[in-house]
Amino acid sequence: MKLKIAVLSGDGIGPEVTKQAVSVLKVIGEVYHHHFEFEEALVGAIAIDKTNNPLPDATLELCKNSDAVLFGAIGDPKYDNNPDAKVRPEQGLLKLRKELGLFANIRPIKAFESLLEKSPLKTSIIEGTDMVIYRELTGGIYFGEKKVSDDGATASDLCEYSQFEIERIAHLAFKAAQTRNKRVTLVDKANVLETSRLWRRVVTQLAKEYPDVALDFLFVDNAAMQMILNPKQFDVILTENMFGDIISDEGSVIGGSIGLLASASVGNDNALFEPIHGSYPQAKGKNIANPIAAILCAAMLLEHFGLKEEAKAIEKAVEQSLENNIVTPDLNSVRNFGTDYVGSAIANFIL
Amino acid sequence: MKLKIAVLSGDGIGPEVTKQAVSVLKVIGEVYHHHFEFEEALVGAIAIDKTNNPLPDATLELCKNSDAVLFGAIGDPKYDNNPDAKVRPEQGLLKLRKELGLFANIRPIKAFESLLEKSPLKTSIIEGTDMVIYRELTGGIYFGEKKVSDDGATASDLCEYSQFEIERIAHLAFKAAQTRNKRVTLVDKANVLETSRLWRRVVTQLAKEYPDVALDFLFVDNAAMQMILNPKQFDVILTENMFGDIISDEGSVIGGSIGLLASASVGNDNALFEPIHGSYPQAKGKNIANPIAAILCAAMLLEHFGLKEEAKAIEKAVEQSLENNIVTPDLNSVRNFGTDYVGSAIANFIL
Numbered sequence: 001m002k003l004k005i006a007v008l009s010g011d012g013i014g015p016e017v018t019k020q021a022v023s024v025l026k027v028i029g030e031v032y033h034h035h036f037e038f039e040e041a042l043v044g045a046i047a048i049d050k051t052n053n054p055l056p057d058a059t060l061e062l063c064k065n066s067d068a069v070l071f072g073a074i075g076d077p078k079y080d081n082n083p084d085a086k087v088r089p090e091q092g093l094l095k096l097r098k099e100l101g102l103f104a105n106i107r108p109i110k111a112f113e114s115l116l117e118k119s120p121l122k123t124s125i126i127e128g129t130d131m132v133i134y135r136e137l138t139g140g141i142y143f144g145e146k147k148v149s150d151d152g153a154t155a156s157d158l159c160e161y162s163q164f165e166i167e168r169i170a171h172l173a174f175k176a177a178q179t180r181n182k183r184v185t186l187v188d189k190a191n192v193l194e195t196s197r198l199w200r201r202v203v204t205q206l207a208k209e210y211p212d213v214a215l216d217f218l219f220v221d222n223a224a225m226q227m228i229l230n231p232k233q234f235d236v237i238l239t240e241n242m243f244g245d246i247i248s249d250e251g252s253v254i255g256g257s258i259g260l261l262a263s264a265s266v267g268n269d270n271a272l273f274e275p276i277h278g279s280y281p282q283a284k285g286k287n288i289a290n291p292i293a294a295i296l297c298a299a300m301l302l303e304h305f306g307l308k309e310e311a312k313a314i315e316k317a318v319e320q321s322l323e324n325n326i327v328t329p330d331l332n333s334v335r336n337f338g339t340d341y342v343g344s345a346i347a348n349f350i351l
Numbered sequence: 352m353k354l355k356i357a358v359l360s361g362d363g364i365g366p367e368v369t370k371q372a373v374s375v376l377k378v379i380g381e382v383y384h385h386h387f388e389f390e391e392a393l394v395g396a397i398a399i400d401k402t403n404n405p406l407p408d409a410t411l412e413l414c415k416n417s418d419a420v421l422f423g424a425i426g427d428p429k430y431d432n433n434p435d436a437k438v439r440p441e442q443g444l445l446k447l448r449k450e451l452g453l454f455a456n457i458r459p460i461k462a463f464e465s466l467l468e469k470s471p472l473k474t475s476i477i478e479g480t481d482m483v484i485y486r487e488l489t490g491g492i493y494f495g496e497k498k499v500s501d502d503g504a505t506a507s508d509l510c511e512y513s514q515f516e517i518e519r520i521a522h523l524a525f526k527a528a529q530t531r532n533k534r535v536t537l538v539d540k541a542n543v544l545e546t547s548r549l550w551r552r553v554v555t556q557l558a559k560e561y562p563d564v565a566l567d568f569l570f571v572d573n574a575a576m577q578m579i580l581n582p583k584q585f586d587v588i589l590t591e592n593m594f595g596d597i598i599s600d601e602g603s604v605i606g607g608s609i610g611l612l613a614s615a616s617v618g619n620d621n622a623l624f625e626p627i628h629g630s631y632p633q634a635k636g637k638n639i640a641n642p643i644a645a646i647l648c649a650a651m652l653l654e655h656f657g658l659k660e661e662a663k664a665i666e667k668a669v670e671q672s673l674e675n676n677i678v679t680p681d682l683n684s685v686r687n688f689g690t691d692y693v694g695s696a697i698a699n700f701i702l
């Protein structure tokens with residue numbers, strides 16, 4: 001297979017971990033005889049520093065002309081505590097999602113056997129957890145009209161949804177459920193929000209096309225509890241943008257290390273793969289960041305293009321490194337290795 | 352002291368647990384020579400059934416003419432899965448909050464020593480947790496304009512905030528921090544939402560009036576993780592309505608039983624005290640619901656009116672019942688007691 005992959009490594013630890021993901025993909029290309037072409041471009045705070053634009057036109061162009069985007073991380077503390085900043089790194093990511101039409105963010109959450117004791121949750125609670133969250137990514141309060149009054153004393157954000165925005169991601173969620181445990185849980189706040197009631201109506205209707213999948217509903221406040229009380233109960237969670245942001249990050253604590261979690265953001269014509277850990281600026285350049293999430297993004301990318309065997313090979317190599325304790329400091333404070341060492345070890349396990 | 356208390360026990364297990372809270376308050380009245388006057392009124396699904404209105408005028412009138420409201424729970428499954436229902440129990444609670452001007456919801460979260468092993472989190476993670484969440488309760492997306500298009504294919508909810516709405520609750524949060532560990536954490540999504548940026552500006556400015564209190568910021572997605580990874584780090588959390596709904600319910604899992612958690616909703620002229628467990632319809636009428644949250648609401652009520660010694664007496668009685676294992680089935684599946692038995696036991700420990 002021939003794939004053109006845009007590499008947007010971004011800020012903080014993004015470049016270090018993305019580099020390892022690219023190396024692993026190169027090894028896969030060699031071993032399985034695929035032709036992967038990589039091209040790098042700027043995004044985020046580093047793009048602002050160099051071009052005053054968190055998503056330069058050249059970057060967007062490259063992404064549109066690529067089959068997939070391998071994304072690192074964006075964000076820099078110098079922008080976070082400045083509510084008056086006019087340009088923010090996050091705008092780059094949000095615009096990219098919108099322009100590429102990446103309407104579904106997919107986050108698998110699993111408890112890795114070898115890491116159970118790392119979790120803040122009891123082993124009995126998390127053992128066997130295997131869910132996937134489908135978060136709507138290009139609608140809702142993220143992209144609705146924003147206003148500030150002239151005197152700066154009032155502000156508003158509009159949360160809007162249309163039937164077609166709900167349907168296209170709901171179809172993905174139900175199709176995923178068909179290949180899994182055949183349950184979709186819609187997380188919303190239908191007792192308060194009109195948009196949530198629209199989600200319930202649309203999803204209830206659409207569920208009839210999937211008679212083999214059970215649909216249930218959970219208010220987001222209750223979901224935030226159930227996620228911790230009994231994460232095993234979930235198969236596929238479907239939810240809107242803002243709730244998905246919160247619930248999926250909450251879910252990321254289950255496995256014991258956020259450094260292991262990958263996500264895919266998919267649309268009709270493009271797909272972007274991103275570790276969920278973010279830019280983690282405190283670790284930047286120290287060669288301590290965990291490259292596994294980025295490497296598992298590479299696996300999700302291959303899976304997305306139907307390269308199942310190749311994806312499995314990466315997952316197996318990751319498990320081998322975990323089992324052999326070839327891990328970064330976040331997973332073992334006593335005996336640990338650098339980002340590059342762990343990345344190479346995983347690449348070598350594939351060979 | 353003379354206090355007129357409106358008793359709105361509502362739906363599900365509300366009546367059973369509120370009854371125990373009233374009994375405990377009566378005992379406190381006798382022992383400490385206060386005159387507490389109780390009057391009951393309808394709210395929620397039961398009010399809809401009887402009057403077609405989740406908050407009848409007579410109920411609102413009574414609350415306005417009372418010093419405080421002791422609230423049970425509202426909600427009935429027959430309304431939850433009907434997105435087309437025109438009248439919903441929740442509207443009663445939301446209208447009550449708005450009409451009484453209860454702009455601050457206050458939820459203490461503590462790990463009870465005798466219940467540490469009940470938590471889904473490891474003891475090492477939760478031991479010593481002692482935070483309080485200040486959630487804005489009469490603004491934001493809960494009360495902004497709601498729209499549905501004529502064809503029902505699009506819907507919207509508006510999230511709005513004004514400076515004064517933020518200031519009045521922020522003052523309460525900073526004052527609380529002054530009597531505690533002197534830290535306020537503002538939870539928001541300032542990298543995406545205009546309203547969150549308003550919160551940051553207003554709270555940053557107001558913090559200058561409290562030089563003895565440290566202020567920090569956390570994005571809500573990160574907060575949802577930190578709440579589980581390291582709940583001990585928090586002292587006072589300040590946040591807007593929707594984020595507060597999610598984060599405070601998430602936080603309720605820390606202590607191991609949601610049946611223990613009370614909340615106060617306060618405004619300038621009134622205050623309402625409500626267990627956070629909700630109506631729990633499956634347990635209704637079975638005499639198995641935990642009355643402790645409702646009883647601790649009574650303690651918060653007394654504390655609110657400056658009756659510290661009386662509040663402490665209730666808390667001590669609750670601890671005694673826990674230590675003596677006089678608890679409902681949620682806390683001990685082997686040896687347990689009924690709602691009324693546990694309530695009486697706690698009342699007796701006060702005598």
Ligand SMILES: CC(C)[C@H](C(=O)O)[C@@H](O)C(=O)O
Nearest residue numbers: 075090093094245542543572
């Ligand atoms: C960086 C931020 C805008 C983004 C979001 O909120 O969507 C991030 O938290 C994520 O989940 O990818």
Ligand SMILES: CC(C)[C@H](C(=O)O)[C@@H](O)C(=O)O
Nearest residue numbers: 191192221426441444445596
């Ligand atoms: C019942 C519901 C409207 C309410 C809310 O969302 O505020 C409840 O969840 C709460 O937190 O008191």
